[in-house]
Amino acid sequence: MSHPQMPKKIEDAKIAILTCPFEPPKPKTKHKVDIDTVEKFQTLRQQEQKYFDDMVQKCKDVGATLVICQWGFDDEANHLLMHRNLPAVRWVGGVELELIAIATGGRIVPRFQELTPEKLGRAGLVRERSFGTTKDKMLYIEHCANSRAVTIFIRGGNKMMIEETKRSIHDALCVARNLIRNNSIVYGGGSAEISCSIAVEAAADKYPGVEQYAIRAFADALDSVSIALAENSGLQPIETLSAVKSQQIKENNPHFGIDCNDVGTNDMREQNVFETLIGKQQQILLATQVVKMILKIDDVISPSDY
The missing domain is CATH 1.20.5 (Single alpha-helices involved in coiled-coils or other helix-helix interfaces)
Incomplete structure (x- = not known):
């Protein structure tokens, strides 16, 4: 809350979500105000106070019991909000404002003149809570009509x-x-890379030219993931990879991978180890693009060549 004396708990809150500050309007052109008498200063102060009073009264007239504003409050406005029993929160980020509007069913209001009762958000409970041993505080907005936003x-x-x-x-x-x-999955433990490597090696035989060497190199690169998994698990990398690959070919089962957890089975389906298909596709695609970018570089020019 913007003022320490404002209530820390509001039930059945009607929330005004504002992106307009509690400040007097400012001209868009350069301006200067000369105050040379006490009467002029009093007039200016009364006019500013009237602006603040009208802004707070508009919020009260539409039935708001809580104001959430993207910008800060002037001290005069903060004092008036507290005395009019209208709790307020300031300096709320734009993303948070959007999430609050979605959750409470309210509308973000850019000007006080556009504030209407239909644009207010509703929440069953709003409370301010401290946490831990620090003095930091958070505002909890609970029991909303469409509370899909979670912090x-x-x-x-x-x-x-x-x-x-x-x-x-x-x-x-x-x-x-x-x-x-995309809810499609592939099984982990290097099983997807091993099955892809087997398929790529089989496809290499169809190319009689030099291309087959590049294809076989791609298959070897896919095996490096499984080798790294075996090394990190304390297994013999080449022996483990050869055994799993032969097991996949023999049983025609692409779910066999590296048994990193020493469960006793290489079947990743039984171990319930899986990854998203879209994530695996992105990994292989990005790695391939990086290699292609490196291979396109014919020479490296060093400063000594000039």
């Missing part, structure tokens, strides 16, 4: 721990997003 609050012992957690959560959200965009 994930991360706490940790140090900044490195928090950043690592944020990266992990971001990766997990990206996986969920990929599954929503």
Whole structure:
């Protein structure tokens, strides 16, 4: 809340979502005001106070019980909001405003003149809460009509721990997003790369020219993922890869991969290890594009050549 004496809990809140500041209007051209008497200063102050009073009264007239504003408040406006029993929150980001509008069913209002009761958002409970041993505070907006917006609050012992957690959560959200965009999956543990390598090697025999060497090199590059998995798991990389590859060919089952967890089976389907198809496609596509970009470079010019 913008004022420490404002209520910290509001039930059945009617929220005015504003992108206009609680400030007097400013001319778009350069201007200067000369004040040489006390009477002029009093007149200017009364006019500013009237602006603030009208803004707060407009919010009260439409029935708002909470104001959420993208910009800051003048001290005069903050004082009036507190005395008129109208809690307010300031300096809310544009993205957060959009999410609040979606969740509460309200409309973002750019001017006070456009504020109407139909544009107010509704929430069953709005409360301010402190957390941890710090003095930081958060505003909880709960029991909304369309509350699909969720805030994930991360706490940790140090900044490195928090950043690592944020990266992990971001990766997990990206996986969920990929599954929503395309729910096709491939099995992990290097099984997808091994089956692709087998298919590419089989296709190389159809090209009698020099191209088959490039195709076989691509197949060897696909095997490097499985070799790295075996090395990281403390296994013999070449022996493990050869055994899994022969097992895939023998049983015609593309689900066999590297048993990194020492479960006792190489079948990634039984281990429930899988990846999104769209993610695997992007990995192979980007790696191929990088190699193509490097191969296009014929020579490297060093400063000594000039």
